[in-house]
Amino acid sequence: MKKKRVLAITLARGGSKEVKKKNIKKINNKPLIWYTIKEALKSKLIDRYIVSTDSREIKKISIKNGADVPFLRPKHLATDKASSVKALQHAVKFVEQTDGFKYDIIVELMCTNPLKKSDDIDKIIKKIINTNADTVIAVHKVEDHHPRR
Numbered sequence: 001m002k003k004k005r006v007l008a009i010t011l012a013r014g015g016s017k018e019v020k021k022k023n024i025k026k027i028n029n030k031p032l033i034w035y036t037i038k039e040a041l042k043s044k045l046i047d048r049y050i051v052s053t054d055s056r057e058i059k060k061i062s063i064k065n066g067a068d069v070p071f072l073r074p075k076h077l078a079t080d081k082a083s084s085v086k087a088l089q090h091a092v093k094f095v096e097q098t099d100g101f102k103y104d105i106i107v108e109l110m111c112t113n114p115l116k117k118s119d120d121i122d123k124i125i126k127k128i129i130n131t132n133a134d135t136v137i138a139v140h141k142v143e144d145h146h147p148r149r
Contacts, residue, residue, distance in 0.1 A: 004129055007103035008046045008121070009091050010036050012062070012111050013078045014055025023053075023111050024061050033058065035114035037067045042118035045125040046107065048099070052091040054078035070098065084108070105129070 012023040012033055024031040033051070040049040051062040054073040062069050071094055077087045088108060096102050105128055109121065120138065127136050 004104040004125075005101070006045050006047050006105045006107060006125055007092065007095060008040050008043070008049045008107040008109050009088060010040070010049075010051045010067075010109045010111050011084055011087050011091075012051050012053040012055070012058045013073075014053060014058055015078065015080070017080060021057075023055075023058055027114065031061050031065070032114055033062060033067075033111045034065050036109050036111050036116070037062060037065045039116055039118045039121060040109055041066050043121045043125075044118070045122045047103070048095065049109075050091060050095060052087055070094065 010033065014021070014023075016022045019025065023033045026032075027035070037049075037051070040046060043049075049068060051058070051067045051069045052071075052073050053059055053062065053069065054075060054077070056072070059069040059072060073087060073090065076082065077090055088106065092103065092106055105125060107121065107125065109116070116138075124136050124138060127133065
């Protein structure tokens with residue numbers, strides 16, 4: 001069986017309505033995005049990991065922490081109304097054109113989930129490969145009754 005090429009992408013927009021600069025806010029003295037970068041880089045199945053951002057500050061922090069940030073996302077793909085699907089499509093197209101081949105699996109690693117581990121990421125990728133699924137989404141049962149849910 002041919003090895004599947006895996007591209008992982010974190011979308012990290014510079015603007016945020018509720019929490020200013022949330023992707024680089026410090027949690028336990030580390031920027032929020034650091035947790036995703038650290039685990040993505042430890043994955044055994046990701047062939048290439050990039051951060052897609054419109055912010056020079058996020059780009060600088062991401063690169064400092066080991067991530068590849070091959071472009072700044074166009075402003076029209078980084079507004080409150082822009083869809084993450086369009087931003088992901090832009091990133092995939094850019095990377096595939098740059099690399100000269102298509103990726104078999106695209107993984108979105110959300111910055112706002114800092115508790116994911118590389119083992120969890122690899123299990124999801126294996127699930128896609130083993131089941132030939134089109135999509136896999138990680139979920140967790142919520143046990144409380146927070147009013148925002």
